[in-house]
Structure formats: structure tokens, C-alpha cells
Amino acid sequence: KMTFFPQLLTGKYRDTQTSITDSSAVYRVSTDKSANVTLIDLPGHESLRLQFLEKFKAAARAIVFVVDSVAFQREVKDVAEFLYQVLVDSTVLKNAPPLLIACNKQDVTMAKSAKLIQQQLEKELNTLRVTRSAAPTSLDSSATGGPAQLGKKGKDFDFSQLPMKVEFVECSARGSKGEEGDADFEGLEKWLAKIA
Amino acid sequence: ERGGNNSFTHEALTLKYKLDNQFELVFVVGFQKILTLTYVDKLIDDVHKEFRDKYRNEFQQKGTLGLLNGTFDFKDDFMRLLRDAEESSKVRAPTVMKTFEQSLKSQKTVKCMIETRGEKPKEKVKTKKNKGSKKEGTEAVAAPGKAPAGDKQPSAAGDREELTKDEILQKNREEFFKRHMKAGEKSSKSPKPEAQKEKGKKPRVWDLGNSNAKVLDYSNSATNGSTEACPVEEFDPDTALGDRNREPGRLYDLEYESDDEAEEEKVIQNPSKPSAKKGGLGGMFGMLKGLVGSKSLTKEDMEPVLEKMKDHLIAKNVAAEIAVQLCESVAKKLEGKVMGTFTTVTSTVKQALQEALVQILQPQRRVDVLRDVMDAQRHRRPYVVTFCGVNGVGKSTNLAKISFWLIENGFSVLIAACDTFRAGAVEQLRTHTRRLNALHPPESHGGRTMVQLYEKGYGKDAAGIAMEAISYARNQGFDVVLVDTAGRMQDNAPLMTALAKLIAVNAPDLVLFVGEALVGNEAVDQLVKFNKALADHSMAQTPRLIDGIVLTKFDTIDDKVGAAISMTYITSKPIVFVGTGQTYCDLRSLNAKAVVAALMKA
Numbered sequence: 001k002m003t004f005f006p007q008l009l010t011g012k013y014r015d016t017q018t019s020i021t022d023s024s025a026v027y028r029v030s031t032d033k034s035a036n037v038t039l040i041d042l043p044g045h046e047s048l049r050l051q052f053l054e055k056f057k058a059a060a061r062a063i064v065f066v067v068d069s070v071a072f073q074r075e076v077k078d079v080a081e082f083l084y085q086v087l088v089d090s091t092v093l094k095n096a097p098p099l100l101i102a103c104n105k106q107d108v109t110m111a112k113s114a115k116l117i118q119q120q121l122e123k124e125l126n127t128l129r130v131t132r133s134a135a136p137t138s139l140d141s142s143a144t145g146g147p148a149q150l151g152k153k154g155k156d157f158d159f160s161q162l163p164m165k166v167e168f169v170e171c172s173a174r175g176s177k178g179e180e181g182d183a184d185f186e187g188l189e190k191w192l193a194k195i196a
Numbered sequence: 197e198r199g200g201n202n203s204f205t206h207e208a209l210t211l212k213y214k215l216d217n218q219f220e221l222v223f224v225v226g227f228q229k230i231l232t233l234t235y236v237d238k239l240i241d242d243v244h245k246e247f248r249d250k251y252r253n254e255f256q257q258k259g260t261l262g263l264l265n266g267t268f269d270f271k272d273d274f275m276r277l278l279r280d281a282e283e284s285s286k287v288r289a290p291t292v293m294k295t296f297e298q299s300l301k302s303q304k305t306v307k308c309m310i311e312t313r314g315e316k317p318k319e320k321v322k323t324k325k326n327k328g329s330k331k332e333g334t335e336a337v338a339a340p341g342k343a344p345a346g347d348k349q350p351s352a353a354g355d356r357e358e359l360t361k362d363e364i365l366q367k368n369r370e371e372f373f374k375r376h377m378k379a380g381e382k383s384s385k386s387p388k389p390e391a392q393k394e395k396g397k398k399p400r401v402w403d404l405g406n407s408n409a410k411v412l413d414y415s416n417s418a419t420n421g422s423t424e425a426c427p428v429e430e431f432d433p434d435t436a437l438g439d440r441n442r443e444p445g446r447l448y449d450l451e452y453e454s455d456d457e458a459e460e461e462k463v464i465q466n467p468s469k470p471s472a473k474k475g476g477l478g479g480m481f482g483m484l485k486g487l488v489g490s491k492s493l494t495k496e497d498m499e500p501v502l503e504k505m506k507d508h509l510i511a512k513n514v515a516a517e518i519a520v521q522l523c524e525s526v527a528k529k530l531e532g533k534v535m536g537t538f539t540t541v542t543s544t545v546k547q548a549l550q551e552a553l554v555q556i557l558q559p560q561r562r563v564d565v566l567r568d569v570m571d572a573q574r575h576r577r578p579y580v581v582t583f584c585g586v587n588g589v590g591k592s593t594n595l596a597k598i599s600f601w602l603i604e605n606g607f608s609v610l611i612a613a614c615d616t617f618r619a620g621a622v623e624q625l626r627t628h629t630r631r632l633n634a635l636h637p638p639e640s641h642g643g644r645t646m647v648q649l650y651e652k653g654y655g656k657d658a659a660g661i662a663m664e665a666i667s668y669a670r671n672q673g674f675d676v677v678l679v680d681t682a683g684r685m686q687d688n689a690p691l692m693t694a695l696a697k698l699i700a701v702n703a704p705d706l707v708l709f710v711g712e713a714l715v716g717n718e719a720v721d722q723l724v725k726f727n728k729a730l731a732d733h734s735m736a737q738t739p740r741l742i743d744g745i746v747l748t749k750f751d752t753i754d755d756k757v758g759a760a761i762s763m764t765y766i767t768s769k770p771i772v773f774v775g776t777g778q779t780y781c782d783l784r785s786l787n788a789k790a791v792v793a794a795l796m797k798a
Contacts, residue, residue, distance in 0.1 A: 050558055051551070077567070131566035134605050136773065136783045 001041050001066050049082065057091045062098045069103045069111035069170075072120070080124035084132065087125075087162065096164035107172040114168040118159065126157035205229060214240045216248060216532060223247075235281040242277050492534045493541065498527050501545045512795050514758030515717045518765050526552055550796055556761060557788035559770030563744070568705065569607055569676055578610070578669040580677045580702065582662075583746070584695055585710035586722055587683030590748035590775055592621065594710060595678050596628040598773065600780040603636050603646045607675040612665035613651035614658040614698065615682040622651045625680060635780075648674070658682070659698040666702060679704065686725035696733030699740055708772060709742045711763055712749045719762040727767065742767055748775035751782070755794040760786070 042052040063086065067079060083101075086092060101121075103114045112120075159166040204211045208230070214223045225240050250273070502523045509519040526548045535544055565581075572579040581598075583591045592615070599609040611629060615621035629649045636646045650665040662679050669677045681698065684691035699707055709726060711719060723742070731739045745763050753759075760771060774784045 047555065051555060081564070127567065127570065128564075131564055131570070134566055135564070136601060136785045 001044060046078075050085070053086065053089075057086075057089060058095075060092075060095070060097050062100070063092075064100045064102055066102045066104050067117060068105055069113075069117065070105045070108045072103075072112050072117055076120055076124055080121055080128055083121065084125055084128045088132075093163060096162075098165040099162075099167070101166065101168050103168065103170050105172060106170045114170045118168050122157050122159060129157065212236055212240060214244055215528060216244060221248075235284060238284070239277060239281040242281065243274060246273055246277065492532055493530050493544065495527060495531055497541050498530060498545055501542050502527055505545065505549055509758060509761075509795070511756075512758040513716055513753070513756040514795075515720045515762040517717075517720060518762045522549070522552060522761075522765075546796065550792055553761060553792045553795060554788050556764050557771070557786065557791055559786075563770045563772055563785075565706070565772065566605060569602070572705065573607075573675055576670075578666060578674050578677045579706070580666055580679065580704035581706045581708060582679045582681065582699060582702075582704040583708050583710050584681050584699075584726065584742075585683060586685055589683065589710045589712045591683065591710045592624050592628075592680055593778060594746055594748055594773065594775045594783070595680050596625075596632070597775065597780055597783040599628075599647055599676075599678055600632055600635070601783055602676055603632060606641070608641075608644060608673075609647050610665060610669045610672075610674040610677045611647065611649050612662055612677055612679045613649060614661050614665075615680050616652075616654050616656050616658055616661070617682040619654075621680070621682070622649075622653065625649055625651070632780075648672075658694060659701050662698055662702045686722045686729075692725070692729035693733055696729050699730060700734045700736070703740065706772075707740060707743045708746050709744070709763075709767075710746045710748060711759065713747050713753050713757065713759045714749055715759050717762075719759055720766055723763060723766045742769055744769050744772035746773045746775065747771050747786070750774050750784075751776045755797060757791050757794050760791055761795070 040056055042049065042056065065083060065086065068075070072079065101114075101117070103112070103117050105111050204213070208228055209226050210229045211224055211226045213225070215221075216223070221244075223240055223244050225236055225243075227236065505526075506519045506523045509522065510516055514522075526545060529552075530544065530548055533544075535541070569579045583595055585591055595611065599611060602609050611625055613622045613625050626649055629647050632647045633645060638645050650661070650668055652661050652664075658681060665679070666677055679698075679702075681695060682691075684695060686692065707730075709723065711722065715722070727741050730741050734740060745767065747760055747763070750757075764771060771786045774786055776782045776784055
């Protein structure tokens with residue numbers, strides 16, 4: 001995420017560190033000069049990601065969910081869990097911002113394709129909604145009203161069942177020519193232009 | 197939320213860090229653990245200051261883009277600061293110990309022996325006092341019987357001679373008097389301050405520490421009606437007396453001032469007034485200033501609020517040490533931060549504390565038991581859960597509740613009765629099994645019994661029973677094995693060893709610590725000792741520690757929910773289940789926000 005951020009804004013590549021706070025800046029859409037979007041990059045560390053999601057979810061006009069295509073196989077459960085939490089959040093469901101799932105690190109040979117990632121996520125989310133709804137109710141369940149149901153009951157989970165538009169895109173923040181090469185994220189830019 | 201201590205050790209390196217909350221920067225210094233470098237703290241402070249001053253504009257004006265685009269060519273500055281720090285640490289070489297000849301003692305004793313008996317004890321005590329005093333040039337004073345030189349010091353020494361037999365307290369008081377008398381010789385001094393000093397002195401006798409003095413100190417209170425600022429005094433800093441003596445002096449200062457508005461010059465001249473270091477802002481203007489405008493938070497501003505919050509947390513049954521650490525980390529996080537307009541210190545601190553608490557309670561890793569059970573199912577092995585805890589917290593009851601929940605979700609459960617000590621433990625579990633089977637008869641689950649009890653009676657080895665139970669479950673195709681262990685005190689070494697052995701040998705998938713919500717400061721001790729025992733007696737590289745917490749008897753506490761915080765803080769593991777009663781349905785999961793709201797509620 002942090003690699004995309006400066007590249008979208010300035011076109012330069014920067015070394016990154018694990019962040020503990022959010023960063024935000026205004027991004028000028030390349031195709032339409034008058035449109036401006038503010039990009040906010042949230043830290044991904046497991047102890048922080050929920051906290052920052054809480055802070056910014058209400059203001060989000062669209063969400064880009066970046067997935068590591070190489071480590072996906074190993075981390076599918078964590079990825080699906082976080083995505084599940086993003087999707088069932090009541091604020092997100094209410095606003096239904098368009099969601100882009102960016103499958104990053106496509107320049108590495110072992111990267112999974114977007115289609116494969118989509119299938120895996122759907123399967124995993126399917127299982128998750130069963131287990132999550134079966135979990136013991138929260139202490140203060142009267143207030144929250146129980147976890148929201150994701151997608152349609154009875155049918156296997158599909159991203160098309162969601163109230164928001166979901167798209168999958170392949171991209172690479174580093175580019176196949178190595179560190180200093182041009183990053184390949186035209187798909188990302190096009191999508192940003194669309195929603196701006 | 198753990199920002200209280202500022203160093204971190206990893207393998208051979210130690211990292212010390214400093215937060216700049218104003219510009220949201222983190223400064224980290226890494227060095228080898230074996231080296232004890234004294235200049236690290238100073239270096240990090242210097243680097244912080246320089247970096248901030250140098251790039252202040254870029255931070256303020258350009259924001260994120262500035263950070264991205266700007267080049268921070270700090271290397272040269274850093275090398276220079278590093279060299280300075282190293283030099284300064286070398287300069288302060290350890291003081292060479294004085295040789296015996298050089299010390300005063302040798303000179304003293306010889307001379308003492310020469311003198312007559314009567315004076316001997318006096319001299320000895322005097323030397324003790326002389327060495328205790330911080331004034332330099334004690335050579336002149338050392339010689340007894342010599343005519344004292346014209347300066348004040350020997351006269352003071354001479355005065356002190358008479359006090360040898362008094363209490364040290366009174367001695368100090370006299371010294372204080374004398375010092376002020378000497379100082380008073382420089383300028384005219386009214387008798388009134390002296391009389392009032394007597395009054396101010398009396399409270400000091402009962403003072404035991406600075407905290408009392410602070411309570412008596414009215415100068416900082418914003419409700420103080422007077423609008424003058426305290427003058428900054430020049431006080432002789434060479435006095436051997438500590439802060440304690442200055443506070444009472446300052447008390448009378450304010451009263452004296454409020455009488456005489458016009459005589460501020462006289463006040464300045466009188467050197468008996470100590471420097472008002474804390475410089476309380478005069479009441480009215482200080483308060484307004486706090487509300488409007490950007491004020492950066494200092495530690496002193498946050499002290500009173502944090503104290504109150506700490507007491508509030510302790511009143512809500514949070515362990516005392518945890519409350520202290522929490523408040524410290526909040527202070528560290530907010531220090532130097534610029535507050536927005538119309539936000540008070542109290543609200544900022546409360547907000548930060550609330551965030552920290554939610555952060556602690558929110559599980560960092562997934563807490564989805566069903567998901568993991570499904571995984572284990574796929575691999576055709578049973579999912580093993582072990583319950584441990586001290587006596588009487590509700591292990592067996594909650595085990596029954598959890599097995600009910602699992603059965604409801606379609607998993608078959610084998611209960612292993614590894615509590616071979618407590619009378620009636622096996623019978624209790626047998627009754628639960630019978631009841632659960634009655635609720636979920638085999639017919640409704642495709643002909644297989646959902647719950648079965650595996651027991652071998654009393655007095656046998658718990659670890660052995662657990663191992664047999666797991667292999668039995670694997671053969672029979674049970675999905676989950678719940679292992680019930682005997683309650684044990686954390687101080688009971690042989691029992692802790694036995695528990696550690698059970699866990700190390702059987703390698704359960706989930707080790708749950710059952711703790712009751714009624715526990716107070718004991719929670720810290722219990723968890724620390726349990727974890728320690730598990731770590732010590734495990735042969736593996738990465739020992740199995742407690743993976744999760746079951747918080748029981750939650751219905752008995754109203755809103756004194758602090759035990760949840762204590763337990764999660766100590767272990768950093770999530771609270772997996774919450775028990776809220778004695779029927780099978782009283783099993784809940786934790787709602788972090790609700791608990792924190794209950795905690796922060798007045």
C-alpha cells in the first residue's frame with residue numbers, strides 16, 4: 001500500500017517502512033484534470049488495522065483493498081477475515097462504496113492471478129459467514145443487533161451478491177523491470193478515474 | 197498502548213525510541229545489548245531537537261507531500277551529534293577514588309587523637325556533617341580548633357558544632373534559618389517573612405514526600421483568584437536542602453504577594469524566596485489560555501488528569517500496576533502533542549485512554565474457534581482445547597457451556613476428565629455429558645453420540661489420561677477434545693510442573709486460561725506465573741503459552757470490568773469467551789467497545 005501511495009502521487013519510487021499511522025494526500029486524476037481525490041493510506045499491522053478502519057470508514061468514498069498475490073496462499077484466512085470485517089461493517093454496508101481488490105506483486109513469478117484470488121476469497125468468505133454467525137453473541141448484543149449477513153443465504157457466497165460494486169485488478173507497484181522500473185498500475189489509475 | 201517503557205530488546209540488539217507527538221515522528225536508536233552506552237538518551241534527544249528544528253517548515257507547510265518529496269539529508273548532522281555524544285561520555289570519566297592520604301578522614305582522625313577527649317566526639321560528628329555538606333573547599337573547615345577564616349562557611353561550621361547532639365531534622369531547620377539569615381544580611385529583611393516562615397515550616401515536619409507538598413502547594417491551581425504571575429526568584433542553588441524546604445517557603449510567598457500588589461520589586465529583591473520553578477500561571481488567564489489556541493501538552497498538565505484516571509481505573513477493578521503502566525503510556529503518547537482549539541486536557545487524555553483500552557481489548561489475531569475446528573476436521577485430527585486456571589473459577593462449568601455451543605454447531609465432542617484430584621469432578625462431568633446428550637440425542641445427529649466422557653477415575657496421572665483421550669478421539673472420529681484440568685494455585689510448584697507437562701506432552705491446539713472477572717490484582721500474578729511455568733517446563737524452542745482467556749462470572753460484576761483489561765494486557769492474548777451465568781446458554785463473546793464504555797463511565 002505504502003509503495004503505491006507515493007507513486008500515484010509523484011510517480012517516484014520510495015522505500016517504505018511499516019507505518020503506525022495513516023497518511024493522506026490529494027491526488028489529481030490523470031485523465032480528468034479537474035477531479036481530485038484524497039488518498040488515505042492506512043497501516044496494515046494487525047494490531048492497528050481495525051483501529052484505523054474505524055476512523056476512516058465513514059468518510060470513505062471508495063475502498064481499495066490491496067492483496068499480496070504471492071503470500072496469498074499462506075495468508076488466505078487472515079485476508080478473508082479482514083475483508084469480511086470490512087464488508088460486514090454496518091457503516092460500509094450503508095454507504096456501499098465501490099470496492100477495488102488490487103492483487104499486488106504481480107511481477108513476482110509465483111503471484112496468483114486475480115481470478116484465482118477471487119475464487120479463493122469467495123470460498124473462504126462463504127465459510128466465514130457460517131462460523132461468524134454461529135459465534136456466541138456479543139456481550140451487548142442488543143445494541144449491535146448481531147452480525148450482518150453477507151450475501152444471500154442458501155447460496156454460495158459470490159462477490160456479486162454484495163450491495164457494492166466489487167472489481168478485481170492486477171497490478172504491481174514495483175514493475176517487472178525491478179525496483180526502479182515503471183510500476184504497472186494502469187488498472188488502478190483507471191479505476192480511480194472512474195470513481196472520481 | 198504499551199508505550200510506557202521506551203526500550204526494546206531483540207536478540208543482540210537493544211532499541212531505544214522517542215516519540216515526537218507534535219509532528220508524528222519516531223526516533224529509534226539501535227545498539228548492541230552488551231554495550232552499556234550512557235550517552236544514548238542524550239543522543240536521541242539531541243537528534244530529535246535538531247531534526248525537528250531543521251525540517252520544521254517542511255512538516256508544517258507541506259504535509260504528506262513534503263515528506264514524500266523532501267530530501268532529508270541528515271547524515272552529516274547525525275554523525276556530528278554522535279561524535280559529540282561520544283566525546284561527552286568520555287570526558288565524564290569515572291572519578292578516581294581518593295587515596296587514603298588525600299581523604300579528610302585520615303587527616304581528621306590523626307588530629308582527633310591529638311585533641312583532648314572531651315572534644316573528640318564533637319569533631320567526629322562534625323567531620324561527618326562536613327562531608328555530608330555539598331559545599332566545596334572543606335579543607336579549611338577540616339582543621340578543628342583553627343581560627344575560622346573570614347568567609348561564611350567556617351562560621352556555619354562553627355554554628356553547626358552546637359547542633360551535634362540535636363536531631364537531624366532540627367539541625368536542618370537551623371541550617372535553613374542560618375542560611376536565610378546570612379542571605380538576609382545582604383538586603384533588608386522584614387521580620388514578617390521570618391515569622392511566617394515559622395508557620396510555613398511546621399507543615400514540613402510532617403511531610404513525608406513531595407506529593408504532600410504538592411497538595412499544600414496552591415500556586416498551580418487554576419482556581420486561584422489572584423491574577424499576578426509569580427515572580428521568578430533567584431535562589432542560591434548551592435543549598436544542600438532539597439525541594440522539601442522550598443515548598444513551604446513558596447506557600448507564604450503567595451499570601452505575602454496578594455497583600456502587596458505594588459511591592460513586587462521588594463519581593464524580587466528578597467532572596468529568601470525560592471524560585472517558582474513550576475510558575476503557576478495566574479488563575480484567570482491561565483484557564484482561558486488552556487481553552488483557546490494551540491497549546492502543546494506537557495507532562496505537568498496531564499499529571500492531575502492522569503492521576504484521576506488511574507484512580508478511576510483502579511476503582512473499576514483494573515490491577516494497580518496495569519493502571520499505572522497504562523497511564524504512563526498515554527502520557528508518553530500525548531506529550532508534546534498540539535491540542536486543537538476548545539479541547540481541554542481532560543478530554544484529550546480521556547480520548548487517548550479510551551483508544552488505548554479498545555486497542556488492548558480488540559483481538560489482534562483471529563478468534564474463530566469454529567474455523568480452526570473445521571481446519572482440523574479437514575486434516576482428520578481432533579482439535580484439542582485445554583482449560584487451566586486456579587481453583588474455583590468455573591473451568592468445568594464453562595467447559596460444559598462450550599461443548600454445548602460446539603454441539604449446536606454440529607461438532608462431536610469428547611470430554612477428557614483430567615481432574616483426578618477434586619472429589620466429584622468426574623461425576624460432575626458425567627452429569628453434564630448425560631444432560632447434553634439428552635438435549636442433543638444421537639438420533640438428531642445422524643446416529644452418533646455428540647458428547648462422550650473419557651475418564652479413568654481418580655488419582656491417576658493427568659497427562660497420561662489426556663494423551664489416551666486424544667488418541668481415542670482420533671480413532672473414533674471426534675471433532676473436538678476438551679480437556680478439563682484440576683484447579684491449582686499459581687504458587688504451587690509441583691502442580692504447575694504437572695500442568696506444564698500435560699501441555700507440553702500433548703501439544704493442544706488451544707490453551708485457554710479460565711479466570712473469573714471478580715479477580716483484582718491477583719490476575720496479574722496468576723497469569724504471569726502460569727505463563728512462566730509453561731515456558732520453563734517446555735522442552736521446545738517456542739513453548740506453548742496461554743493462547744486465550746475465558747472470562748467467567750461476568751454476571752456478578754456490574755460495571756467493574758477491569759479484570760478483562762488486566763488479563764489481556766498481561767498476556768496480549770484475546771478473550772475468547774465470556775461466561776455470564778450457569779446455564780448452557782450463558783456463553784458470550786467479548787464486545788470491546790461495550791466493555792470500555794462501562795469502564796470509562798463515571
